[in-house]
Amino acid sequence: MKKTWWKESVVYQIYPRSFKDGNGDGSGDLRGIAAKLDYLQWLGVDVLWLCPIFQSPNDDNGYDISDYRAIMAEFGTMADFDELLAQAHRRGLKILLDLVVNHSSDEHAWFVESRKSRDNPYRDFYIWKEGKNGQEPNNWGSAFGGSAWQYDPATAMYYLHCFSKKQPDLNWDNPAVRREVQDIVRWWLDKGVDGFRMDVINLISKDPRFPDGPVAPGKLYADCSLALNGPRVHEYLRELHQNVLSKYDIMTVGETGGVTPAIARDYVAENRAELNMLFHFEHMDLDKDRERLAQKPFRLTELKRILSTWQKDLGDDGWNSLYWNNHDQPRVVSRFGNDQEYWEKSAKMLATCLYLQRGTPYIYQGEEIGMTNMAFETIADYRDIGVLHAYQEEVVQKGRDCQEFLRYQRHFSRDNARTPMQWDDSANAGFSGGTPWIKVNPNYRRINVSAQMTDRESILHYYRRLIKTRKENEVILYGSYDLILADSEEIYAYIRALDKQGLLVVCNFTAQTPLFELPEHIRYSAGQLLIGNYTVTDGPMARFSLRPYECRAYLFSFTEEIYRLK
Template identity: 60%
Template sequence: MCIKDKAWWKESVVYQIYPRSFKDSNGDGVGDLNGITEKLDYLKELGIDVIWLSPVYQSPNDDNGYDISDYQAIMKEFGTMEDFDRMLAAAHDRGIKILMDLVVNHTSDEHPWFVESRKSTDNPYRDYYIWRPARDGKEPNNWGSCFSGPAWQWDEQTQMYFLHLFSKKQPDLNWDNPRVRREVFDMMNWWLKKGVDGFRMDVISLISKEPDLPDGPAELNGYASFNMPANGPHVHEYLQEMRREVLNNADTLTVGECSGVTLEEAKKYANAEGTELNMVFQFEHMDVDAEAGNKWTDKKMRLSEMKEVLTRWQKGLEGIAWNSLFWENHDQPRSVSRYGNDGEYREASAKMLATCLHLMQGTPYIYQGQELGMTNVPFSSIDDFRDLDSVNAYHELVGQGVFTEEQMLKYLRRKSRDNARTPFQWNSGSQAGFTAGTPWIMVNPNYKEINAEEQMNRPDSVFHYYQKLIRLRKEREIVVYGSYDLLLPESEEIYAYTRTLGDEKLLTVCNFTDHEVRYEVPEEFRGGDCLISNYDAPELNESVTLRPYEAFAAEKKE
């Protein structure tokens, strides 16, 4: 990557806030905008540059805010538009940018457009959504919903089906209708005029469907994957139109959540010419612990497979497009429980995972609580869960006899999205300092040991380690712009790679095990300086003995 291609969004670190679970300012048990404003100094101290705000728009909350009924109003639980404006100004005062979550593959079924659309087949808004007649008395095709069952809902009033790739309360918009695109672009420009700094685009790879809506290969449940429409015939055309009509109107950061994206498609979405988006979220590395596409399993990932996927994306996009870097978000379980060790080596493995990710090429994303090493949650009953995906999967798979109740609860404790959605652990006080009331979802009982207050007061904490990684990124251009090369591709214990920029070279070494591993140091790094380590810095002789979950980064010897 040439330094001439420098951009602020490449050099930034993004922090994702899930507002419902971040900080409650009024005691109703739900996080809110004023709670975020109250904690901006914490984020400033951490060192992040951008906040990605999960949806705060008006919503019936069927899918925790990803079902939007008004794109230009704030959900009452989160506060008012005045609260939003105050938060935005306070963030900007601290040099922190705000990234809105753009959810425009679908709306809520309570959005005025859909309320009109379902009134009659000749309503002016009918073509804002995707309606089809029954096929042989059944759904128009075999597409499945992300949240179990078919992706079609029968509507009695007009005797037709509408498409919903997600909940039946989330009808898909018809992006082939230019009026829909105009409405979306006008709304986006409204937010840019308000002063937001860009958009994370929810499932944006799904907006363009094949006109004849063909059947897809059936999965275990008899339906085709909800990703079936991914990377449709006009998706790049529509995003290029968005770039011309909206994104070029401001200096924005844009990242597309691209379900089903391939490396070749990503080169188009995030091309260096800047005709579409700045970067994409791809999910191949999130599937290495799945079984034939089924995430409900306790399978452990193979490190060699993880390295192959991440390296293919690092090398494949180099000089062509830009990577996003993440282990966690609101849809994934906690990484320290998933890829590390959330017991004896929780802090060491949390730091190791951070080192491995943040020193690659791309823009790092931190999910709230990840910087503390927050863990998965010991949910004891299906009644503890709030996530639509988890609850639906439990009832479907247990009801069909695929898993027993105990098996499914075990898989949910490992993979449910609710693991990431429990309240942020601010301190060791009541409800982890999140709320003075009763939280909307249970607090992880380990909050007395794992919380922000304790870690901010302890120099060797996970929080302070993240601070150092973020600082290193700002001090060393090689961390942002250096090329990436993998070492030891076959090792199931060590993830090691180099970064190179001109005459500079950086080595990152991570032990992904709970035991000691011998590592042969490449000759050019022997005697080099260690820039960061999650233990005492090792002496770089011919070899080093890596302690459990040890990680370090070193410069080559001058």
Template identity: 60%
Template sequence: MQKKWWKESVVYQIYPRSFMDSNGDGIGDLKGITSKLDYLKQLGVDVIWLSPVYKSPNDDNGYDISDYQNIMDDFGTMADWDELLAGLHARGMKLMMDLVVNHSSDEHHWFVESRKSKDNPYRDYYIWRKGKDGQEPNNWTSVFSGSAWEYDKETDEYFLHLFSKKQPDLNWENENLRKEIYDMMTWWLDKGIDGFRMDVINLISKAEGLPSVPGGKRYEWGGDYFMNGPKVHDYIQEMNREVLSKYDIITVGETPGASTEDAKQYANEEGTELNMIFTFEHMDLDSGPGGKWDVKPWKLTDLKEVMTKWQKELEDKGWNSLYLNNHDQPRMVSRLGDDQEYRVISAKMLATFLHFLQGTPYIYQGEEIGMTNVQFQSIEEYNDIEIHNMYREKVIDGGEDHEKIMEAIYIKGRDNARTPMQWDATEHGGFTTGTPWLKVNPNYKEINVNNALADENSIFYFYQKLIKLRKENDIIVYGSYDLILDDDEKIYAYTRTLGEEKLIVLCNFSNEEVGFELPDSLSFTTNRKLIGNYSTNELLSPLKPYEARAYLIK
């Protein structure tokens, strides 16, 4: 396995709208981020992943881009962006930008031109089709509910949008489009950025002929026809040849529906495509047959099975990205831990579990202080387009129970992750002097950065120590992973091995004290505790509720 700086890094994701507002308009901005760089440096992270800050009408909070080489007015100016980049580099940190090229905004000049006429030079930059029998060209449904097609009366055709109707899909079959995208990426890299996180990059190749999903229903999930499509590896290899391979950068692809076999191609050790991908299998463990909003209890043995599969199957063949929450997922301490009595302890346990796995860890803003899910009383208090579309489809149009759907939103809604960062106990958590674009979680007086920095036993300092341990111990980065106590429904335990070195990680995912016996094959004479969220030192003593411990053993 090759040693690489991005394998040894820890990434911190910033959702700019919610991080820090510098001018009192209620919206986080670039100057706000720059004002907090010393905080990020103190935490010890290496790379900042910035969710989109490009020009956008904000239909999907910046993931609908109208100008790839300009900054959204809400966030500031290109001069502000330059200052942020310089500030990061001066502190030894790197910047990874979000690349959203499966779709653009319908306000991008390419699309404005594309919809004017069928013979416009930009027409083929997007996916246009005639309707069939008075209906859409096929029966695919959008990720955000409803049809994936929008009728445009100007040319009497439909355009494809796998997300919002204001996010038309780009046509990667068009060579001119691909060249424009590569030129844009090169422009950003030449400005000095250090890599790209690529939004739904495995959707850029659609099945030939755009066939309907069999079964005859008007709207069906067509993922098999646009996830990991026939030419996706050709396109990403071309992108690598034309752009990525010319720079020493970090690249991660968001790839819903990708298997470990897919990942071995996307994130291959030879470096012909990307460094790593985001997988979603572990994020779907609490989804029932009805999908994301059909919430079911998750099982620890299922989590073990998924994580172990990705750890073992990518070993020496690819590289894992490690995450338990982000801007699209609920808060991990609410979802996988206990955000009440054991909030601090379980947040530290989850961090230990994640950071000792093989791969590059991703911290989502607020995770390092144990921010939790939120429960707004009214659907109007939510902002997310996905939540509103789903609520309208299920409750207003479908007549489902309001309380039941609100409960699903409390557990799985994306706005759980998007409430403003909680800096201190002043109004709105110190995020803004104005009215925040999304309400702050009411628990900000207890859970905030100021309190965390004042408490030597806080989650923040625990993360700081995890990051430091990773930099001091190659085994945490490069060691091979093996699961132990496979069938235990309360303890997740595993070893890491590098040459003669071995470490063991023990995590209790329950609120009970649990004893355990290690397998006979795992023998050792000495052990040294690296970290733990209780004061326990004895390796074989029972694990307290949500306890985590890691030891080097010989």
């Protein structure tokens, strides 16, 4: 397997609006990020992924870009970005930007021109269609509700928007669009950025027939995700790689809903020359009942099956992204852990379970201190465009019970991840001296960086040790992965192996005390406890009782020349 810096890195995702306010206006900014670089260096991460910082009218919190070469005014100036980049590089930290090029803002100069007339030179930068019998061109629905087509009376045609109507989809079938995107990417790379996370990148190629899709019961429109993995997506990514990306030593990660490991290999296999790695979402739907708008218990065996399939099927022919949280997902300790009695133990266990697997870890801001979901009380507290659209559709139009709707959002709203970073126990969690753009989680007085910095047994210090442990052990970086005890609904256990060195990881996902027993066919010499979330006295690695949400990782040597699991 080829060794590279991005395989050995740990990424820290920053949602700039909620990370740190540097000027007191209630919104995080670039100067706020710069002020916390020493903290991030101390934590031990290598790469900072910044969610969009480009000029935007903020219909979808920056994922609607109106100028790809300008900084959003509330985040600062280009000079602030240049200083942040220089200061990060001085500390050995790399910067990853969010590339949002499936769509732009409807306020982008291209779209302003495009909608002026049917023969405008920029008309074909976007996807315009005639209606059918007075209706939309097809039955595709927007990810935020309603139709994916918006009628524009100026030219009596519809434009496609797989997300908000203020996010028209770019037409990648137009070579001029692809050249413009390549120029944007080259411009930022020449400035010195170290790579890109590519937003919904497998949506850039649509089926030119624009066929109708199946409509689920109770829905008016087909799921727009049927447009994923279109007919020319690989051609376009290879072109971008060949013309631009391959000229720089960078990392790329694609956001790719609707992929399996087999589909993923076409994006990330080294001989494909497209992307370094991608985000899949299979494990993000285990606890959702979308039809009933309810949370459902997740089965550990199903989580293990999904993660293990990705570990095994990509194998040496690709690379995994390891994440529990991001700006679109609820907090993991509230989701798959226990954010009450076993908050600390379960947060540490979840980190150990995932970040000792093979792949590049992505830690989302606040995850390293165990930040939890936020129980917003009313719809007025929410800022997420997806929640606000769903409220209009489900509660206002369909009459769904408001409290039922809010209970669902308390579990799954994207705003759970977007509450301000909890730095200390001062007003507004030390995030801002002004009024925060979104409410601060009231548990900040107990859960914050300052308190955990002084506590050597805190979640924060555990994350730091875990990151250090990854970097010091090549078996964690490049070893193979094999699941053991696949049928257990309590224990997630696996073995990493490289040459004759092994790593055993055992994690209890319950408040119970199950017994762990290593399968007899695994031959090894005595193991050394590498990291764990409880104090462990000397004892055998092969058999022990686990305490609630306990995790242990043992380093050991195989006694056989060649290691194989049955």
